[in-house]
Amino acid sequence: MTVLDILQYPDPRLFQIAKPVSQIDDRIRQLISDMAETMYGAPGIGLAATQVNVHEQVIVMDLLETRNALRVFINPELVWCSDKQKIYEEGCLSVPGIYEEVERSDRVRVRALNEKGERFEIEVDGLLSVCIQHEMDHLNGRVFVEYLSLLKRNRINKKLKKFRRMPH
Ligand code: QAP
Ligand code: CO
Numbered sequence: 001m002t003v004l005d006i007l008q009y010p011d012p013r014l015f016q017i018a019k020p021v022s023q024i025d026d027r028i029r030q031l032i033s034d035m036a037e038t039m040y041g042a043p044g045i046g047l048a049a050t051q052v053n054v055h056e057q058v059i060v061m062d063l064l065e066t067r068n069a070l071r072v073f074i075n076p077e078l079v080w081c082s083d084k085q086k087i088y089e090e091g092c093l094s095v096p097g098i099y100e101e102v103e104r105s106d107r108v109r110v111r112a113l114n115e116k117g118e119r120f121e122i123e124v125d126g127l128l129s130v131c132i133q134h135e136m137d138h139l140n141g142r143v144f145v146e147y148l149s150l151l152k153r154n155r156i157n158k159k160l161k162k163f164r165r166m167p168h
Helices: 026-041 126-139 150-165
Strands: 046-048 058-061 071-081 085-090 100-105 108-113 119-124
Touching: 026 046, 026 058, 046 126, 058 126, 071 126, 085 126, 100 126, 108 126, 119 126
Parallel strands: none
Antiparallel strands: 046 058, 058 071, 071 108, 085 100, 108 119
16 A cells, blocks of 8 residues: 555646546455545544546545545446535645635435445435545545635635745
């Protein structure tokens, strides 16, 4: 397993649209394992392939503190989302140090393939719902900060520039 480099906002490659996976082969299995290692190493709760510069529809997620509940979503589709919205504070491995409130559907129903290529459908709420919507946005080239006001986005861009000048 390998820890992959995570693209940092506003890298234009984060705005690319991911293609569906046509076959779950060794290359995809390797990608999943590398993405999991990258997410656990960060540490994060979710990671989309777009963030590691692979423009294919793959998401890994683990919301448990024990870090033993890896979920894989290949070719995810949103089959339903609630009209009811909810505000949640989000962060992103591609926008380190920035946490902002975003409004999204409270509940969603998602259909996807797991790492074995089996189709499944789940209806979720809470953090899992937020995380799936956030990661599916990445596959569509969208980063959560784009939901914020121009004022907030400008402030974030300044903060990120300043942060990157600092030697770590
Ligand atoms: C997306 O985000 C998410 O700024 C996953 O310095 C986040 O794993 C969905 C992270 C919140 C729903 C709610 C962020 C790590 C991790 C940072 C993450 C940081 C270090 C973010
Ligand atoms: Co993200």
